[in-house]
Amino acid sequence: MTATEINLRLAVIKDEGNGFFKQKSFMMAGAKFTEGINLYKKNIDVCNGAKESITLVTNLYTNRALAWHNIDNQEDSFSDANFVLTNLDPKNTKALFRRAHCYKLKSQFALAVQDLELLCSIDAKNPVAKKDLVELKAKLRDEKTNKIQEVEVKSTPAYAATPVVTETAPPTEEAKAKKNVVNKTKLLDSDVIEKAAAQASQEASSIAMKSIPKTAAGFEKDFNQLKKDLNNVNQYLANLPVSTVEAIFKKSEVPAEIFSACLQAISLHGLGDKASVEKSGNFLTALGKASSFDMTLMFIDDSDKAVLS
Secondary structure: OOHHHHHHHHHHHHHHHHHHHHOOOHHHHHHHHHHHHHHHHHOHHHHOOOHHHHHHHHHHHHHHHHHHHHOOOHHHHHHHHHHHHHHHOOOOHHHHHHHHHHHHHOOOHHHHHHHHHHHHHHOOOOHHHHHHHHHHHHHHHHHHHHHHHHHHHHOOOOOOOOOOOOOOOOOOHHHHHHHHHHHHHHHHHHHHHHHHHHHHHHHHHHHHHHOOOOOHHHHHHHHHHHOOOHHHHHHHHHHOOHHHHHHHOOOOOOOHHHHHHHHHHHHHHOOOOHHHHHHHHHHHHHHOOOOOHHHHHHOOOHHHHHHHO
């Protein structure tokens, strides 16, 4: 087969796989993308010399990685994303995001941050990547803090079961002064870490407040970032276009616990004036069109049902 013939076939296979993906037939989509990848492997010498072939194959790998992710096959998802970055396109943003997500699930936060920093340097306007980067940097700081604390605990000398009392000279004024400096430094480090973590959380919340999710998973991610402050949740809901709410939940169920929290946020902060009431009503109407919404209503508390009535 010539490069042109291969490219035509790869394009058809990619479109067929995308069709299965849109139907949420992720296994079928993965199988179709695999068909294209196998075609590439059989004609690798021809494909590696053609720019269009490499672009198509890269898309097949990143699409398959996403398909694997959607059926929680994170190992293969990582493998496909890593192959793209190692062999095809080291700056591919889709592969960087997918690999970073896999690193995050493995609690390999440093590697995830590394991929997200590169991604953000390439696509500075990617809100999801920016938000993930802020969150993971905070987790990385927490991880380093915990390791430091573990080292301090391990370095503390163990005392014998029956302590031996020995006479020691009282500490000098110089020794007391040094000890006070050390204690103040530890307190300062703790304060700095706490302030940095709080700032990181605040930045992540600020990004979430401005986010317009494209999927139900994106909505849930924003919600989880904001749920500690119901006023922020209400503002976030009020800013969502009705068309967006309808689109992302058209084929996705609304978890009862999230719907319950949304009702609480609206009842506390979303009924203050006519404009707020209208926005809250529009949001709830749009959400009511979600898949299997009747099932969601079955699992909420009576108090939440009272808010609806």
